[in-house]
Amino acid sequence: MPQVIRSHCRICTNQCGIAVTVENDQIVRVKGDFDHPLSQGYTCPKGRAVGRLHHHDQAILRPSMMQSGRPTDVDWETVLNDLAARLRAVIDEHGPNAIGFYFGSGLGMDAAGYRMGEAFHNALGHPPKFSPLTIDGTAKVLVSSLVGGFPGLSGKTDNENVDLLLYVGVNPMVSHGHNTGMFSPPTWIRAIAQRGAVWTIDPLRTETAAYSTHHIAPLPGKDYAILAWLVREVIDNPSFASAQPVQGLTALRSALEGYDRATAARVAGVGEEELAALLDAVVRFGGVTVETGTGVTMSEGANVTQWFAWLLNILTGRMNRKGGVWFHPGFITQFDSFELPRMDNPFTPGAPTMPGVNGIIGDWPCAALPGEIEAGNIRALVNLGGGLVRSFPDANVLVPALRKLDTFVSFEVVGNETTALSTHVLPTKDQTERPDISFWDTLCGSVSMLYSPAMVTPMGDRRSAWWIIAQLMARMGLPVPEGLPESDRIAGADDAMLARQMAGARCSFDALRTAGTVSQPLEFPGAWVDRHIERIGGWVVAPPPLLDLWAQTRAADEKSGGPPPLSFIPRRQRRKLNASLSFLGSPADIILNPGDADAHGIADGDRVRVATPNGEIVLMANVSDAIRPGVASIPHGHESANVNLLTSVQSVDAMTGMVLYSGIPIAISRADKEQADLAAATG
Numbered sequence: 001m002p003q004v005i006r007s008h009c010r011i012c013t014n015q016c017g018i019a020v021t022v023e024n025d026q027i028v029r030v031k032g033d034f035d036h037p038l039s040q041g042y043t044c045p046k047g048r049a050v051g052r053l054h055h056h057d058q059a060i061l062r063p064s065m066m067q068s069g070r071p072t073d074v075d076w077e078t079v080l081n082d083l084a085a086r087l088r089a090v091i092d093e094h095g096p097n098a099i100g101f102y103f104g105s106g107l108g109m110d111a112a113g114y115r116m117g118e119a120f121h122n123a124l125g126h127p128p129k130f131s132p133l134t135i136d137g138t139a140k141v142l143v144s145s146l147v148g149g150f151p152g153l154s155g156k157t158d159n160e161n162v163d164l165l166l167y168v169g170v171n172p173m174v175s176h177g178h179n180t181g182m183f184s185p186p187t188w189i190r191a192i193a194q195r196g197a198v199w200t201i202d203p204l205r206t207e208t209a210a211y212s213t214h215h216i217a218p219l220p221g222k223d224y225a226i227l228a229w230l231v232r233e234v235i236d237n238p239s240f241a242s243a244q245p246v247q248g249l250t251a252l253r254s255a256l257e258g259y260d261r262a263t264a265a266r267v268a269g270v271g272e273e274e275l276a277a278l279l280d281a282v283v284r285f286g287g288v289t290v291e292t293g294t295g296v297t298m299s300e301g302a303n304v305t306q307w308f309a310w311l312l313n314i315l316t317g318r319m320n321r322k323g324g325v326w327f328h329p330g331f332i333t334q335f336d337s338f339e340l341p342r343m344d345n346p347f348t349p350g351a352p353t354m355p356g357v358n359g360i361i362g363d364w365p366c367a368a369l370p371g372e373i374e375a376g377n378i379r380a381l382v383n384l385g386g387g388l389v390r391s392f393p394d395a396n397v398l399v400p401a402l403r404k405l406d407t408f409v410s411f412e413v414v415g416n417e418t419t420a421l422s423t424h425v426l427p428t429k430d431q432t433e434r435p436d437i438s439f440w441d442t443l444c445g446s447v448s449m450l451y452s453p454a455m456v457t458p459m460g461d462r463r464s465a466w467w468i469i470a471q472l473m474a475r476m477g478l479p480v481p482e483g484l485p486e487s488d489r490i491a492g493a494d495d496a497m498l499a500r501q502m503a504g505a506r507c508s509f510d511a512l513r514t515a516g517t518v519s520q521p522l523e524f525p526g527a528w529v530d531r532h533i534e535r536i537g538g539w540v541v542a543p544p545p546l547l548d549l550w551a552q553t554r555a556a557d558e559k560s561g562g563p564p565p566l567s568f569i570p571r572r573q574r575r576k577l578n579a580s581l582s583f584l585g586s587p588a589d590i591i592l593n594p595g596d597a598d599a600h601g602i603a604d605g606d607r608v609r610v611a612t613p614n615g616e617i618v619l620m621a622n623v624s625d626a627i628r629p630g631v632a633s634i635p636h637g638h639e640s641a642n643v644n645l646l647t648s649v650q651s652v653d654a655m656t657g658m659v660l661y662s663g664i665p666i667a668i669s670r671a672d673k674e675q676a677d678l679a680a681a682t683g
Contacts, residue, residue: 006033006516007452009047010109010431011577013443014176015450016043016183017517020051020432025456027051027432037517038446042184044176045575049584050432054456056583058415060427061460071425076463076471083424084475086407090380091476096124098379100369103131105578106385106428107411111439112497113428113465116481117384120469123478126362128351128378134366135391138656139297139306141361145346146543147310149536151361152335154328154442155313156181157291158524159188161323163196164285166278168223168309169295173207175572181445186211197281201226202295203569204591204633205626216278217628219269220569220663221299224553226275227290227308229264232256233279234315240287243317244530245538252311252542255550267557269564269628287316289324298570298661302653304553307546314539320529326522327529331441331449332505336528342536344543350657352377357654365657366392367649370401380407384465385428387579389417390637393647393659396615411465416579417639428465433458435494437501437512448519449505451512454494464488466497545655565665566596568610568632570643579637588641590619590668591633597623600668607671610634612664615645618671632666 002023008015017036021029030048034041063079064071074082090098101121107113121129133141144153157165159182173189176182189211192198200209201216201223209215218226234240235253265272282288290309296302310319318324329336350359351368353375359365364372369392372378381402392398402408402421409424419425431452438450467488473480483500485493499509507518533539568590575584590608602608604623609616610632619634619641627633636643643661651660 002028005453005455006035007432007455008036008438008450008517009043009050010436010452011046011050011581012176013440014181014183015438015444016047017041017450018043018047018050020455022455027054027456037519038448039183045584046577046581049581052583053414053581054430054432054459056414059459060412060415060419060425061462063427063461064425066423071420076461079424079426080468080471080475083407083409084472086423087380087472088476090406091124094379097127098377099124100128100130100372100378100381102381102383102386102388103129104384104386104388104391105132106413107465108132108385109431109436109439110385110428110434110465111437111501112494113411113469114384114439115501116466116469119481120382120473120478123473128364128372129362130366130369131363132386132391133360133363134657134659135661136294137297138360138653138658139302140292141346142303142656143306143310143546145344146546147307147314147540148533149342149344149540150340150532151343151346152330152442153529155319155325156328156445157289158323158326159192159445162192162289163323164281164288165192165196165198166288166290166312167198167200167202167208167212168227168290168292168305169202169297169299170291170293171202171206171208171295171572172293173211174574175293181443183445196285199278199281203628203631204571207574214277214281216270216274219564220567220631221301222268223296223299224301224305224308225264225267225557226270226278227305227312228256228259228550229261229275230279230282230288231308231311231315232259234282234312237283239283240316242314242539243319243321243525244314244533246314246541247538248540248542251547255542255547259554282316287318287324288312289318294570294572295662297658300653300660300663301553302658303546303655304550311541314541319539320525322524326524327526328442328444329447329523329526329528331447331520332501334504334506336523336526339535340528340532344536344540347655354652354657357652357657360656363657365652365659367394367652367657367659370394370397370649373401373404379405381405381409383408383410383418383422385411387416387418387637389421390579390639390642390644393644393651393661394614394649395642395644397649398644411468413462414580426468427460427462428468429458429462432456433462434464435498437498439501446519447506447522448517449507449512450517451498451515464494464497467493549655564630566630566632566668567663567665568634568646569662571633571635573635576635576637582637582639586635587622588619588635588638589622591622591624591627592668593627593629593631594623594625595629596632596668597621600670602668602670609669609671610646611667612646612648614648617641617643617645632668636661
């Protein structure tokens with residue numbers, strides 16, 4: 001008899017409500033839950049694919065380990081004993097810092113598993129740690145720390161009241177879970193555009209730009225030029241005032257001296273009239289709310305762009321005010337319940353093989369991993385649910401390095417290129433097989449917490465990630481957190497582990513489990529934010545590290561001349577999620593402007609060879625005037641055309657360790673023509 005189970009999607013941090021139909025332990029249908037108090041029936045194709053992901057033909061059902069060079073299915077006792085012995089041997093010979101950890105998105109959406117992974121990492125004394133932070137998001141942590149004095153200030157747009165919204169390098173129509181926290185993006189964006197205006201700054205006329213009232217297409221990574229000029233214009237305009245105190249305004253004014261509209265237009269590669277119209281809108285609406293995304297954070301100009309975005313919000317009175325930006329107070333850790341510490345130095349030691357490149361809040365640059373392995377510094381790697389081969393930069397050097405590891409363990413649910421390189425593969429319960437809570441509470445768009453029950457019986461011999469890690473720690477002789485259930489197969493064990501995460505939260509775990517969704521009113525403006533900013537003496541609008549970087553950026557722009565080479569920018573796709581969900585059918589394509597396509601003899605639908613000094617891939621041509629000339633758009637996460645064969649571990653931001661994924665020069669040619677020419681030459 002079919003059973004409909006109300007749950008929430010854990011494909012991304014937006015976590016929409018879903019209604020899952022289960023029959024004979026099979027997921028037969030997934031649709032939006034129209035009774036869900038937050039998402040009200042909205043889902044995206046990725047969220048509706050959880051059943052197909054669960055029944056994936058490459059689903060990993062049993063633990064395995066390399067034996068005689070081949071992966072072999074084994075039982076849990078065998079794999080855990082072998083793995084524990086190997087990791088212990090690495091520690092005994094080389095020390096715990098020879099074990100690296102990657103906290104991937106897989107276990108990142110498993111509350112109990114992620115916390116146990118942290119306990120494992122802590123028990124080893126905090127050895128090298130990698131995470132998606134240095135793949136797509138360091139600029140936001142950097143700026144919230146340097147300008148706001150606390151890395152946990154996670155800003156959200158007040159979509160209900162904003163009148164002038166400026167999207168920079170963000171496409172919430174496709175990627176609405178990264179930090180936007182927006183259900184049903186078309187509804188919101190259309191409503192904002194009707195009552196005010198929505199501007200999108202992006203080299204590509206994205207799905208979000210199509211819903212916007214205005215679109216500006218700058219050169220990749222040069223968004224900062226537009227924002228810097230706007231900041232200079234608003235600093236001394238008496239119609240604008242910050243809602244909180246600021247410090248460093250004189251230094252900021254001096255740093256922007258002479259940065260006029262002509263300069264901004266030249267650097268950004270846009271028309272002066274476009275900039276004039278944008279400034280007119282800012283003045284007319286009495287301020288602007290700026291929201292950024294990975295189009296910014298993956299670019300060379302990430303840090304200064306994010307800084308100027310914050311400055312526009314601050315200096316036009318939109319920070320922590322109606323119609324502007326609100327800051328999430330947290331549901332599990334309640335930031336509004338205590339005095340926030342001043343944490344304005346996010347820089348931490350980085351990898352020895354990358355001297356001069358910082359770590360950030362304890363993370364090492366992902367780009368450093370191959371070099372650390374080659375140097376013999378990292379001998380073992382614990383991969384907590386990450387698709388490294390399609391996520392980390394420069395797969396050309398990464399893959400050979402991973403093969404040299406003494407031990408490489410991956411926690412995963414579906415086989416991929418990364419599990420194929422692993423010495424040990426540990427299958428964990430997927431999101432349909434375990435209960436869970438909406439762990440990344442500050443990334444959602446409301447002060448809420450969600451609970452989902454398990455929907456189906458775990459396939460094969462899958463186990464809870466927390467149990468696997470606890471067993472591994474015990475066998476290695478490490479201290480295991482007290483009070484854990486003996487087994488994940490004891491009734492209520494997984495719920496007990498979730499209850500541990502809820503200690504001190506805004507509601508009890510029992511109340512959450514009963515209700516499914518608990519939402520609490522948002523205090524907005526947040527008095528806790530204003531108190532924090534007043535305690536530190538005001539927003540720090542001119543942090544010395546960013547002033548120095550801005551001076552270097554200005555100098556480099558003044559020296560540059562001539563048109564830039566054809567470069568590519570990254571892109572997320574509606575029917576694809578990073579390294580997963582390829583079965584939804586989004587193509588591995590390259591969007592080219594008609595002029596660039598014609599110059600290279602490329603027509604729509606042709607196979608295109610794309611090359612950098614690091615490597616090459618072949619993509620399908622998507623010729624469209626949606627992209628500005630001189631720029632190409634390539635999606636990431638495709639196994640058939642891995643964009644990380646084009647990126648480089650050498651192209652790293654020294655301030656944060658963030659790798660460059662945008663604005664990378666490429667050479668293109670029609671792959672079919674090359675093959676025909678070769679055939680003709682060889683007779």
